[in-house]
Amino acid sequence: MADLAVTRPAEFVPDSVARPLIEGEKSLSTVTRDVLAPMEARPTGLWFAALTASVALLAIGAVAIAYQISTGVGTWGLNRTVGWAFDITNFVFWIGIGHAGTLISAILFLLRQRWRTSVNRAAEAMTIFAVMCAGIFPIIHTGRPWFAYWMMPYPNFRGPLWVNFRSPLVWDFFAISTYFTVSAVFWYIGLLPDLATIRDKSKSPWRRRVAGLLSLGWTGSYRTWQRYEVVYLMLAGLGTPLVISVHTIVSWDFATALMPGWHATIFPPYFVAGAIFSGMAMVLTLMIIARKLMRLENYITLRHLDAMSKLVIATSGIVGLAYLTEFFTALYSGNPYEQFVFMNRAMGPYAWAYWTMVACNVLVPQFLWFSRVRQTVAAIFTISILVNVGMWFERFVIIVTSLHRDFIPANWFNYSPTVVEVATLLGSFGLFFTCFLLFCRFLPVVAVAEVKGVLKHTWPHSHVSSQDERKPEAAHV
């Protein structure tokens, strides 16, 4: 068996992999300086412009939310036939966005993908903000959001009457609150060493003080590093099934209902793949913005964009296959209601939404097969935004087209969103980008300690200095 190694051909290294993970020859201290620089300097005009726009959107959303809570859910375009529409679309959309953050931080960590170190911090931040945005919608949807805490099973004076643990909506509450907590904890643990670096390196005294408090007295002792790595591995191991469970449970909100178009066993894998697909596209959008705004082109390199683009094509393929499978199964089922729902999706009043979805999610990503496209930042940016549009429409199509023509034609009713609903969606984007821009400004966008850990794999020679001249017996005392 040993001679197999001798006859093995030289390893094939494609061009995109041969590129260094981190551009430019960096030492440990330049990594610290480069990543911390945007926090120390006055933010760019572009950053201020982006923040102003985001806060404006957030303000529009806040007004809309205040209005719909004080007036009631009647301000939405819902009717007796379409009881779920815009808000649940937005909820599923935002939850899905979050999933790519966990994919990068947990799943790619377990798969030992070193390129994740440049993007995991920002992707995890994205997860947390996206879950926050997602949470807004079902809470308003309850109708009386001030009683949202009734979803929690606590001893109460109404019996005590407990929540119904057989309901997927209760599962969802547990899944999303757990997901949010674990993602936030994972993110904070990852930040600890970098907060200590800020504490020791920042020029601003108040930043040093805050980072000192948050870094919990981190010293960089390898006894702590060892436990830290174990905890990181544990959290990655727990986060991986967690992220799959969350979108599986979201899909059960639909799949456990006896509604043609929803009642399908393909829903969990279909939703999980779609979530990762949309989230990857959103990571690309954000990374392209962040590397520009924070001048981190050397850290978030074309190689990172290339790797993420490949994940977008892969998940686009899964999603496309799911669309086909779903359609085929409906037509093949012999069930006239199923057949009707799918024919109605593709050719009914919402056909434009269906074909937007197919075009953006299945056709547009195919351009990423070309390495020229994957090397062009503007092209990746455009594709990533189109995928986000497509994935929003996917949820809209699943929800609205399944509901608007139910079993009795007398009940058929079309749905269109009101201004209040659109303003709430814009507000959620405002919240998301406001949080993300503040994060870019006040925390290291790139995981400094993790990038330092992979530097030696990038430039091996920069780490082995003058060792060749050393005599092995020199160490004798």
Next chain:
Amino acid sequence: MSSRRLIGVFEHEQETVEAIEASRQHGFKVIDVFGPHGSHEIERAMALPPSRIPWVVFVLGLLGAGLKVWFEFWTTAQDWPLNVGGKPFNSLPAFVPVTFEVMVLFAAVSAVLAFFAVSRLFPGRKAVLPVDGVTDDRFALVLEQTDSTFDVRVVTAMLYELGAVHVQEQLA
């Protein structure tokens, strides 16, 4: 009790590993090693015992799952049984998703709390660094000056020989 320490400062991970190995071979006591990023090589060279945190995660995860199953059974089948769509009061299969989530929550939070407790990390703790820069670009090997066999001059020479950029004595 105060002890004298000798601190070797290195710029590279590999040199730190070699210095740790050489120190241990000569029987010096490595009090601790500090550095700016995680390194399995350094941890291996220090021969640290494996962390027991995974056991905490395992036990607390099981405990969370167990408590949750019991709670779901108690609320839906015992304390206030409600007929929901003719489903059995004790709907075990339907309890699985929430049980799983609570297991993950218990396991993850306990992992972090155990880590903070064992490493004594808490807000307001003052970080005492052996030398400046261990959270930036320096590795520090902290040796205890144990007995007469520990000749500061010779050990200092050895550390410089192994690539140290700076060696200093410290009273702790």
